[in-house]
Amino acid sequence: MERNNAEESQLSFLSEAEILLKQNKLFEALNFAESRLQKFPWDIDAYIVAAHAFIIMNKTDDAANILRKIEKKISDLSTIYIRLGDIYLEKGLYRDTLQCYKKYISLNPDSDKAKEIAGKIVRLEREEPLIAESEENDGVKTKPEFQTVTLADLYIRQGHFSMAAEILETIIQNEPDNELARTTLETVQAAITMQKSTKIDAAQSDFLIATMTRWLENINRLKSNDEKKK
Structure with missing residues (x-):
């Protein structure tokens, strides 16, 4: 039930945000996205709505800042693949370890941590x-x-x-x-x-x-x- 409510809330947010953007109510869309983020700081869709509004307003620097925040969120979340990979490695589940490590690299190909994980994969x-x-x-x-x-x-x-x-x-x-x-x-x-x-x-x-x-x-x-x- 909670999952259905969360999905409905997300769909409702996206629907209302799309209407605001189409009507060119950009400040309203930004405020709407900010309000959403106060409740759900990890909501990537809310960040995207804000970035979309900034792009329409030709505020490319602000949009770029939003994108950097999104990348940071994704990077933070993706560290779970490293942790899971380490757990699989301790259990001797090598294929699962590799899948987790490679998934992390696919999400963070340019990071220093990715190079470290790449070295672990080569050795493994x-x-x-x-x-x-x-x-x-x-x-x-x-x-x-x-x-x-x-x-x-x-x-x-x-x-x-x-x-x-x-x-x-x-x-x-x-x-x-x-x-x-x-x-x-x-x-x-x-x-x-x-x-x-x-x-x-x-x-x-x-x-x-x-x-x-x-x-x-x-x-x-x-x-x-x-x-x-x-």
Whole structure:
């Protein structure tokens, strides 16, 4: 019952806020959002309504401040994935640990904490218990190189090519014979060079990311098929 009431309250707020914005009652919309935040400080929708009003008013600095607050809220909330990951790790649930850690990185790709967690993932994916678990569940022996590069894949899918390159370079330093990491790094470096040498817009950037993602999916599928044949 409480959940239904909360959902109804949220829908009612969004409906009324939308009406105020459409009617160009911007100060009323701001006050409405502020009132909502006093009751529910973690209501992201209320922040978005306020930012929307500021954008219409051409107050871009105020809108940017709102967006920074939203990012801070999301970052604060997402630390739960680290805590859950640590708990799973203590219990020996390696796959669940990786899922939580990677989820945190996907929400905070540029943070210093994300780099620290990325290092933990790289170390964790080389541990024997994880490899044994993969063999038991999949019936297929999966090389550590195939698992470890998935972290770089995550950065690539988000367009963070430089961070992906850092991860891949670390992998190659530890595993000089890691062909998948080396091939992926060469492609990432080519994408970085393209970005620097050519001024590309958002649509072209999205296309580049999509192309890189498809390439990775294809190479991963080929590697997987090759492992099964062996």
